[in-house]
Amino acid sequence: MAKFILRKAEPKDVSDILRLIKELAKFEEMEEQVVLTEKELLEDGFGDHPFYHCVVAEVPKDNQSIEGYTVVGFAMYYFTYDPWIGKLLYLEDFYVMKEFRGYGMGSEILKMLSETAVKTRCSGMHFIVAEWNTTSIEFYKRRGASDLSHEEGWRLYEIDKCNLLKMSSK
Amino acid sequence: MDFTIRAATLEDCKDISRMILELAEFEKVSDHVKITQRDLEQDGFSKNPFFHGIIAEVPEHLKSREGHTKVGYSLYFYMYSSWKGRAVYMEDLYVMPEFRGKGIGKALMAKVSQLGLAAGCTQLNFTVLDWNKSSLDFYLKQGCWDVTSELGYHCMRCEGEALQHLAQGEL
Numbered sequence A: 001m002a003k004f005i006l007r008k009a010e011p012k013d014v015s016d017i018l019r020l021i022k023e024l025a026k027f028e029e030m031e032e033q034v035v036l037t038e039k040e041l042l043e044d045g046f047g048d049h050p051f052y053h054c055v056v057a058e059v060p061k062d063n064q065s066i067e068g069y070t071v072v073g074f075a076m077y078y079f080t081y082d083p084w085i086g087k088l089l090y091l092e093d094f095y096v097m098k099e100f101r102g103y104g105m106g107s108e109i110l111k112m113l114s115e116t117a118v119k120t121r122c123s124g125m126h127f128i129v130a131e132w133n134t135t136s137i138e139f140y141k142r143r144g145a146s147d148l149s150h151e152e153g154w155r156l157y158e159i160d161k162c163n164l165l166k167m168s169s170k
Numbered sequence B: 001m002d003f004t005i006r007a008a009t010l011e012d013c014k015d016i017s018r019m020i021l022e023l024a025e026f027e028k029v030s031d032h033v034k035i036t037q038r039d040l041e042q043d044g045f046s047k048n049p050f051f052h053g054i055i056a057e058v059p060e061h062l063k064s065r066e067g068h069t070k071v072g073y074s075l076y077f078y079m080y081s082s083w084k085g086r087a088v089y090m091e092d093l094y095v096m097p098e099f100r101g102k103g104i105g106k107a108l109m110a111k112v113s114q115l116g117l118a119a120g121c122t123q124l125n126f127t128v129l130d131w132n133k134s135s136l137d138f139y140l141k142q143g144c145w146d147v148t149s150e151l152g153y154h155c156m157r158c159e160g161e162a163l164q165h166l167a168q169g170e171l
Helices: A011-027 A038-046 A105-119 A134-142 A148-152 A161-168 B010-026 B037-044 B104-118 B133-141 B147-151 B160-167
Strands: A005-008 A053-058 A071-082 A086-096 A124-130 A154-160 B004-007 B052-057 B070-081 B085-095 B123-129 B153-159
Touching: A005 A105, A011 A038, A011 A053, A011 A071, A011 A086, A038 B085, A053 A105, A071 A105, A071 B070, A071 B085, A086 A105, A086 B037, A086 B070, A105 A124, A105 B160, A124 A134, A124 B160, A148 A154, A148 B153, A154 A161, A154 B147, A154 B153, A161 B104, A161 B123, B004 B104, B010 B037, B010 B052, B010 B070, B010 B085, B052 B104, B070 B104, B085 B104, B104 B123, B123 B133, B147 B153, B153 B160
Parallel strands: A086 A124, B085 B123
Antiparallel strands: A005 A053, A053 A071, A071 A086, A124 B153, A154 B123, B004 B052, B052 B070, B070 B085
């Protein structure tokens, strides 16, 4: 095996992207949190001002997954800004289907993203990992990632739509 | 107190840069700041900005001890949640110490929320340092919750040599 290509996602990929988002969310035991639709993914990723960028890993038809999929991995990312060091690449989702792991797809995807980060003069790549996800943490630490929550005490906070509405009307 | 909240312009970059340094000093890491006024001008005010800014300004007769009328700011940008879609990330929120307690911070955050909602966002995300008790209290009062604490998500970073090695496919 091991034959695969990495390419920029196209509008036709939104169905596979959503499928893979849900698979990853299921692994994180958060599947019911995914409310995003294919329509939103299409508008938000392939319009005039995309909110995200996506790369997909594709295998040839004769290597398709058990259920018949050829798009078997993806990474969703966008650019953020740190007023201290400038542009950053933020990795929102990164996933390879279980049956296609161990062939170097994950490493190749990360390599491609890092090249993008370096080419666009980003100072770094940021992402979040669940602290119980030790396999992924090991994977990232082996590649030189540092845990900012642990080392510098940063905690990620969120305000949901309901509270946003309350705050914006004050 | 009399103040206005408005979108930042190119001319505000000098004051934004000043206040970024003030905030970094408060967070005890001012030597980490590499971004200059010129970088802010290029990155925030060109055709495809990497961030947006809002400024809190007071009238001339209420200016700070050093004579500044721009007394608070917020930097934000749009991001994407693979679960919920469009979201807004508030990167910095700062009000000069002598102007605190007058609702300016709340007004800045309200503006970011309004802009986020108008752009179709369903959440506002940001990070806070775990020792920053007064900020933590302020945010919890606005209805925020601690994702790191409740879901165990840690913020990770890959930079410098590690990023270069990754780009070259080295482990």
